[in-house]
Amino acid sequence: MSDRSMVLVLSCPDRPGIVSAVSSLLFEAGCNILDAQQFDDTETGQFFMRVVFDRLEHAKSEAEIAASIEELATRVVMTFTLRQSSAKKRIMLLVSKFDHCLADLLYRWRIGELTMEVTAIVSNHGREHLASTDLGELPFYHFPVTRQTKMEQEARIWQLVQETNTDLVILARYMQILSDGLSAKLSGRCINIHHSFLPGFKGSKPYHQAHERGVKLIGATAHYVTSDLDEGPIIEQDVERISHRDTPDDLVRKGRDIERRVLARAVRHHLEDRVVLNRKKTVIFTG
Incomplete structure (x- = not known):
């Protein structure tokens, strides 16, 4: 994985539009999704998602992307982690x-x-x-x-x-x-x-x-x-x-x-x- 590849993992109460919101956010930030998996736990009502994406040449900075995700997290009561794929x-x-x-x-x-x-x-x-x-x-x-x-x-x-x-x-x-x-x-x-x-x-x-x-x-x-x-x-x-x-x-x-x-x-x-x-x-x- 390059230094431009990142991993986002999130969980939040399930609601319509989460996948769309995350995908749109990354697209608007100049990122390309490489892999995405999600799971809706119907027993607990929790939604889980893992996304691997690349920051393209003219993408926003890591700090800007993190700030956008933080804003989304506040709206949907979401917890998340975000890091470079290559980080050990x-x-x-x-x-x-x-x-x-x-x-x-x-x-x-x-x-x-x-x-x-x-x-x-x-x-x-x-x-x-x-x-x-x-x-x-x-x-x-x-x-x-x-x-x-x-x-x-x-x-x-x-x-x-x-x-x-x-x-x-x-x-x-x-x-x-x-x-x-x-x-x-x-x-x-x-x-x-x-x-x-x-x-x-x-x-x-x-x-x-x-x-x-x-x-x-x-x-x-x-x-x-x-x-x-x-x-x-x-x-x-x-x-x-x-x-x-x-x-x-x-x-x-x-x-x-x-x-x-x-x-x-x-x-x-x-x-x-x-x-x-x-x-x-x-x-x-x-x-």
Whole structure:
């Protein structure tokens, strides 16, 4: 995408003429629409739209276009985001001892599949626990945590988020439950990968819980973090069939593959502004 390409994502109460208003606004601003998707949620009465457009040679400036959209937003009670398609979001990765999701995201970042800037890698364990993952020269922070120091440790994480201007925090198998306070501060910009097909088997050792129940499918869920444990708006899920022959270790092994691909898809959706919150759910504008 060129620097002249932009992404507009909006939501508002549904009413006639929104698509026409947005299209006319961009046309009059000297822009060419490259892709447009919309969804009308008849249950909530909310309208959602994602538009990718180019500013042509004699188009209005970004500031002028933003001002026109802001004026429209005031009229129709609309919330929106607008950014250059080429702008990279700044990402912080939190991890504990299991580094397969971290390694996968870094690989996809290095080959250009995930367009982002990594601001930091934070772990509640020392760097030696991530010896199998090539961290390169990326900033690494070891913030150990105990029950007594949890609030202090989270304060350090939040300070780092602010200092690095981080846009998105990814819990890449970070095995600590965020407090209500930090969850609220990171609302809509913190993604967790849960090694279970939610809403079933919440909390710790979900694969062992699944084995005990004799399930025939296991899965993983990527969701936004909220104060309700493992109940945030779901972004992406996937499953894999298993049998009675599979042990808990087999489930963990197969689960690692599911977790990697589910988290990668969820992160990519977020990076490309394809996810819009719809109360406790999400609208995903897939490519």
